[in-house]
Amino acid sequence: MCRVPFRLLAFPCLSRAQRRAATAVGDGDGRALLSLGRGGPCPAPAAWPRLAPSPPSSFPGRAWRAAAERKAPEFGGACRRHARPGSPSALPMSGVRRRQAAAGVSSSGRHGVAQEEDACRNPRFHFDLWFYFTLQNWVLDFGRPIAMIVLPLEWFPLNKPSAGDYFHMAYNVITPFILLKLIERSPKTLPRSMVYICIITFVMGASIHLVGDSVNHRLIFSGYQLHLSVRENPIIKNLKPETLIDSFELLYYYDEYLGHSMWYIPFFLILCIYFSGCFIPIKEEQQRIPVSALLLIGPSSLYYWYLVTEGQIFILFIFTFFALMALVMHQKRKGLLMDSNGRFLFYSFIITLVLIALWVGWLWNDKILRKKYPGVIYIPEPWAFYTLHMSNLHSAKGESI
Structure with missing residues (x-):
């Protein structure tokens, strides 16, 4: 189980399949409980920060984020990026990851097309x-x-x-x-x-x-x-x-x-x-x-x-x-x-x-x-x-x- 803020269910880094697989259940203290379908339970710390503003020191540490990624690689990155808005470690990292992913996809697609063109060209006289x-x-x-x-x-x-x-x-x-x-x-x-x-x-x-x-x-x-x-x-x-x-x-x-x-x-x-x-x-x-x-x-x-x-x-x-x-x-x-x-x-x-x-x-x-x-x-x-x-x-x- 991975505890994340309820309002981040529509966070853009989650795919549509992940959103469908996720089940949000509100609890008494204003938190949300996500069961991330076939990705398996995502390990979470003992206490997630509340929706109310809190100092950055209450965010999960790097050790827990690394453990989450090793445990559930499909959703580890998504759970890691669900940090409090305004946090210095949330939005910049997300933007860099997105740009790197987009560059990787475009580069692989471009080289793949070039390789297909090279393979399709006929070396006839x-x-x-x-x-x-x-x-x-x-x-x-x-x-x-x-x-x-x-x-x-x-x-x-x-x-x-x-x-x-x-x-x-x-x-x-x-x-x-x-x-x-x-x-x-x-x-x-x-x-x-x-x-x-x-x-x-x-x-x-x-x-x-x-x-x-x-x-x-x-x-x-x-x-x-x-x-x-x-x-x-x-x-x-x-x-x-x-x-x-x-x-x-x-x-x-x-x-x-x-x-x-x-x-x-x-x-x-x-x-x-x-x-x-x-x-x-x-x-x-x-x-x-x-x-x-x-x-x-x-x-x-x-x-x-x-x-x-x-x-x-x-x-x-x-x-x-x-x-x-x-x-x-x-x-x-x-x-x-x-x-x-x-x-x-x-x-x-x-x-x-x-x-x-x-x-x-x-x-x-x-x-x-x-x-x-x-x-x-x-x-x-x-x-x-x-x-x-x-x-x-x-x-x-x-x-x-």
């Missing part, structure tokens, strides 16, 4: 997104300088944006959208804040590159040679005053260094974040990589080769590959293997390394390109090779005709 991603990379990025050269100059005057510039604008919009869709389809919940920061930086870097690359490729029509440095170009080294050369070097810095860094670092970081969610338990049956993925590995790897060589980001690429490899080894120790999307991305990077090695081996003894790329890491740009060899070949054929 996202052929549609990977196909659109590869297609727009080839058309809007690789095809950008080609469209700038092939299309008639009269359609796009030199003082107006070229066709390649419009391709670049479309790339800056479509690529972040596809990357966000890949993150949404990830089997695991990934850090959204990091993804958003990477997307914002990616768009900013690609936009900087858009301006610098547009001017540099327009200079090709004036005799600018990409395989030479800015100061060694015939149309640049004779400019007066010489401070104009510094301006062109600043433009080259925005294009090749700052723009590429702010473009490619977030790009590969997003791929790493996505790859971290492409793992499944070993106990599950690991499906074979689908035929559609095998068909896309070749074009995807070839584009990454162009991206690394033309963007001069081999160090960034190799560190990204090492990060993926370390992630694979770490997840394998935890009993996880790559799914079809993870294997597609990982195998594409492996083939890209092979293509880069073949490209460097083919041009290893080119003295002119060696002069432009004097560092330890020698990886010529495809468009520098084109302006050095292919354009001269085309001009020689034109003169012979």
Whole structure:
């Protein structure tokens, strides 16, 4: 039996079932006797305080409250909270308990929903997104300088944006959208804040590159040679005053260094974040990589080769590959293997390394390109090779005709 004030029968901390199970019986000295149904008798002290105000010293001590909770855990907390209104140990403790309980329920519910979403997401191969991603990379990025050269100059005057510039604008919009869709389809919940920061930086870097690359490729029509440095170009080294050369070097810095860094670092970081969610338990049956993925590995790897060589980001690429490899080894120790999307991305990077090695081996003894790329890491740009060899070949054929 637990003696509590009669007026606290409707105290909000008691559930409706507890109120129904409780039977209030008034006694002669103004107290209430509660029989708390199936919870069993709740131990009470010899004398509960009367309803009239009394000093806080008459309240039950901590030892009795602890004993009540051990005896009847269902109602111990409720009996403990039925202290006299205005007591310093009654209302604050009740509010804290309620907030903690509410936070616990909401937190468990939120994590439970997240776990259910992770379990319900299908780790199948996202052929549609990977196909659109590869297609727009080839058309809007690789095809950008080609469209700038092939299309008639009269359609796009030199003082107006070229066709390649419009391709670049479309790339800056479509690529972040596809990357966000890949993150949404990830089997695991990934850090959204990091993804958003990477997307914002990616768009900013690609936009900087858009301006610098547009001017540099327009200079090709004036005799600018990409395989030479800015100061060694015939149309640049004779400019007066010489401070104009510094301006062109600043433009080259925005294009090749700052723009590429702010473009490619977030790009590969997003791929790493996505790859971290492409793992499944070993106990599950690991499906074979689908035929559609095998068909896309070749074009995807070839584009990454162009991206690394033309963007001069081999160090960034190799560190990204090492990060993926370390992630694979770490997840394998935890009993996880790559799914079809993870294997597609990982195998594409492996083939890209092979293509880069073949490209460097083919041009290893080119003295002119060696002069432009004097560092330890020698990886010529495809468009520098084109302006050095292919354009001269085309001009020689034109003169012979």
